[in-house]
Amino acid sequence: MTDIFSPEKRSAIMSRIGGKNTAPEMRVRKAAHAMGLRFRLHKKSLPGTPDLVFKSRRTALYVHGCFWHRHGGCRLATHPKSNVEFWAAKFDRNVSRDGRVKQEMGALGWRVVVIWECETRTAAKLASIICERVIQGGIETSESIRHGQPSI
Structure with missing residues (x-):
């Protein structure tokens, strides 16, 4: 199957795909803020420039x-x-x-949380994911401390 656009037109189209302030990112930001979480955006001094x-x-x-990031088993990760x-x-x-960014962040003592685009579709599911991965993920339970397990 050949492309319906010329290489120049396709290049122009692809150059307009943004990496910041995307709709999924805005939904995550809105949900996190509504939950009382405060954050900084696009911290350039950290590897991979995290979204939050x-x-x-x-x-x-x-x-x-x-x-773009190949979410395994997701219907949006087409070929x-x-x-x-x-x-x-x-x-x-x-x-x-x-993978490299995740390793670098770990070496700097940071936890990495990934939220996939498909997980941002419903507000209730997104709030649950943020609570599970960001809020609860950073709390070490007495059980994990007793057994020497990290909270990550």
């Missing part, structure tokens, strides 16, 4: 697009039918970078 940074919790939150080699290499680089 909860400094007091030493937690960095990334809102990943299912297509383009044209230029397959290019896309495979592109996706591999994205996933590799995500």
